[in-house]
Amino acid sequence: xxxxxxxxxxxxxxxxxxxxxxxxxxxxxxxxxxxxxxxxxxxxxxxxxxxxxxxxxxxxxxxxxxxxxxxxxxxxxxxxxxxxxxxxxxxxxxxxxxxxxxxxxxxxxxxxxxxxxxxxxxxxxxxxxxxxxxxxxxxxxxxxxxxxxxxxxxxxxxxxxxxxxxxxxxxxxxxxxxxxxxxxxxxxxxxxxxxxxxxxxxxxxxxxxxxxxxxxxxxxxxxxxxxxxxxxxxxxxxxxxxxxxxxxxxxxxxxxxxxxxxxxxxxxxxxxxxxxxxxxxxxxxxxxxxxxxxxxxxxxxxxxxxxxxxxxxxxxxxxxxxxxxxxxxxxxxxxxxxxxxxxxxxxxxxxxxxxxxxxxxxxxxxxxxxxxxxxxxxxxxxxxxxxxxxxxxxxxxxxxxxxxxxxxxxxxxxxxxxxxxxxxxxxxxxxxxxxxxx
Ligand code: NOJ
Numbered sequence: 001x002x003x004x005x006x007x008x009x010x011x012x013x014x015x016x017x018x019x020x021x022x023x024x025x026x027x028x029x030x031x032x033x034x035x036x037x038x039x040x041x042x043x044x045x046x047x048x049x050x051x052x053x054x055x056x057x058x059x060x061x062x063x064x065x066x067x068x069x070x071x072x073x074x075x076x077x078x079x080x081x082x083x084x085x086x087x088x089x090x091x092x093x094x095x096x097x098x099x100x101x102x103x104x105x106x107x108x109x110x111x112x113x114x115x116x117x118x119x120x121x122x123x124x125x126x127x128x129x130x131x132x133x134x135x136x137x138x139x140x141x142x143x144x145x146x147x148x149x150x151x152x153x154x155x156x157x158x159x160x161x162x163x164x165x166x167x168x169x170x171x172x173x174x175x176x177x178x179x180x181x182x183x184x185x186x187x188x189x190x191x192x193x194x195x196x197x198x199x200x201x202x203x204x205x206x207x208x209x210x211x212x213x214x215x216x217x218x219x220x221x222x223x224x225x226x227x228x229x230x231x232x233x234x235x236x237x238x239x240x241x242x243x244x245x246x247x248x249x250x251x252x253x254x255x256x257x258x259x260x261x262x263x264x265x266x267x268x269x270x271x272x273x274x275x276x277x278x279x280x281x282x283x284x285x286x287x288x289x290x291x292x293x294x295x296x297x298x299x300x301x302x303x304x305x306x307x308x309x310x311x312x313x314x315x316x317x318x319x320x321x322x323x324x325x326x327x328x329x330x331x332x333x334x335x336x337x338x339x340x341x342x343x344x345x346x347x348x349x350x351x352x353x354x355x356x357x358x359x360x361x362x363x364x365x366x367x368x369x370x371x372x373x374x375x376x377x378x379x380x381x382x383x384x385x386x387x388x389x390x391x392x393x394x395x396x397x398x399x400x401x402x403x404x405x406x407x408x409x410x411x412x413x414x415x416x417x418x419x420x421x422x423x424x425x426x427x428x429x430x431x432x433x434x435x436x437x438x
Contacts, residue, residue, distance in 0.1 A: 005108070005387030006432045007069035008062060008409065009345055011115035011159065013045045014396040016075060018052035023088040025081035027117035028127070032175035043402030049394050050417050055098050061410055061419060062393060063105040066432045070107050071344060071389045072098070073115035073159065076140055083122040084136050092147050099151050110154040110389075112214065112344075113137075113144055113198075116164060116175065123176050128164065128187040131266070134194045141198035142205065149206030156283055156344065157195040157202075160216040161188060161244050173400055181300060186266045192247050196274040213248065214283030214344045217241045219328050220290045223306060228294035232303040235260070236292055239301045247275045249336040260300045283344035284332070285391075286325050286371070288318035314348040315405060320367060322374035329378035329385065340386050346371050347391035349398070349405040352422060359411050359422040368424060372431075390428060394419065 013029045033044035051058055062070050076083070078091030102109045114137070118127055122136055145155070158164070168174040170184035178184075195213050203209050220236040222229035235256060242254040251272035253265065295304040312320040329341065348367040352359045372388065379385045395408035403414055409425040412418070 001435055003386065004435075005069050005342065006067045006435070007071055007108075007110065007387060007389035008065060008067050008393045008428075009071035009389040009391050010051070010393050010396065011073040011112065012075040012078075013048070013115070013117040014392075014398070015049040015051040015058075015394060017046060017048040017050045019046050021052065022078060022090040022094055023081055024075060024091065025077040026120040027075065027077050028120055028123045028175035029117050031120050031123070032177055035177060038177065039400055040402040040404050043397065043404075045397045047414075048397045049412055051394075052094065054417065055094075056101060057419070058393065059098070059101045059105055059107070061421075062102070062107055064421075065393075065409070065425065065429050068108055069110050069154070069387070069389070070102050070393075071110040071112060071156070073112035073117075074144060075117050076114065077117065077119040077121075079143060080119065080140055081121075083119040083125075084139050087143055095148065099148055103151060108154065109148075109152050110156065111144065111148065111152050112156040112159050113141060114157065114164075115159040116168075118175075127176060128190050129169070129183045131186075131190055131193075133190050134197055137194035138197045138201055141201050145202045145205035145209075149202070149209065153206060153208050153210055155202050155206070155209060155211045157198055157211065157213050158191055159214045159283075159344075160285060161191045161195075161213075162216055162240065164188075164191060166239070181261070182263060185261060185263075188243065189266050189271070192244065192275045193271055195248075196277045199277045199279060210280040212279050212281035212283050212342070214285055215241055215244050216285040216287070216345075217328055217332070218286075218288060218290050219324050220292050220303075221308075221324070222293060223291065223308065224293070226294070229292075232292055232294040232301075235301050236290065236303045240290075245332070245336055247272060248279070249276065249338070251276045257300070262300075279338070281340040281342050281386075282332070282336070282338035283342050284329070285345035286328065286343065287346065287348070288314070288316075289321045289324040291319065314363075314367070315351050316349050316401075318348075320348070320370075322370040325371055325374040326377045329375070329383045330381055333378075333383040338384070340384050342387040342389070343375060343385065344389050345391040346388065347407050349407045352395075352406050352411055354411055354413070354420060357420060359420060361422045361424050364409075364422065364424040365427045368428065 165188035172179040238254040292303040395406040395412040398405040
């Protein structure tokens, strides 16, 4: 496949460790990990994959895979330990070494500016719920693009606003662990605004910049064709992704969900024009499909999860359903017409076992294969998908699941920090190699 970017992805808090080194200040995840019961086994990101010290070794693994690009995120609190203001040179230096190391190995660095680790000092000022967060983020965007924009052209403002807003601030399942609809709706709005406001700043600082945002899309399905269930699907999809896509591409929130919000939305005059600043690409993270049923007792989205029986699932319990992936790509393309789409994450967790230095993860290979086929299917139908980033390079800190869930192409022994390629790493490497030599 020509002009298709093959990549692999990670994020700062999930792999870096070294939380008290290099002038980094705590993020909301350092705080959240201390909440009793919040994280499986009481795990935290203090050491993680020790990538902060082993980044050279990890860049060698990426090079070995033969990918074109490496998507990683920057820890805001390494760059601006006070959230705003003073720039921490040690933080800039770390990412300079990482970027230069990638480039020296022929790997394009793709920066995700925000993958959930807000400096705690800014959460203490209200975090994303405070409209000032838009200015905090644009300042951060300016610092990043001024420092790294001479070498990095691909920029992703936010990773998965849904998780930040709904999981972190409505359902309380991620940092900062808030459960409040009003807060969550503000958080979503301010993130979208911060995204839109930072796009021209990045373009100003980076010649040939390509700027986008990454959304996770988990389409819903039902077990029945009842009108109530079908309505539930429409509402759930609306909350899952239209809430973010409609403002980004059509300057509005989806009316069917807006009608269910019992207070006025925090929209100021002109906000939608900023949010809908044209982007160069849309990043999509896809993992599974949801199965739901109507439940009028639940608000604001009157749905509950139901279990589809007899279907294949990953170790996360997520249903494996590649046709949903094809369909969503076609639908998104028809409805929103993004200039380009990059699959910025896709992958699966399994209960990997290391036996004689080998990890036979045939399920992960099958997952990869079937999802790549699903992408090719959409691409052959005209969807402008120009790249794929496997999640993830390494087993890592899987948020509330701690280290129990392993998504890596490389197995990490957390006692020794030894990395071992799984069979899926060999599979991915061969796939890319064949495409290059074809
Ligand atoms: C999406 C998130 O961006 C990433 O951080 C996470 O590890 C994967 N999904 C798997 O859950």
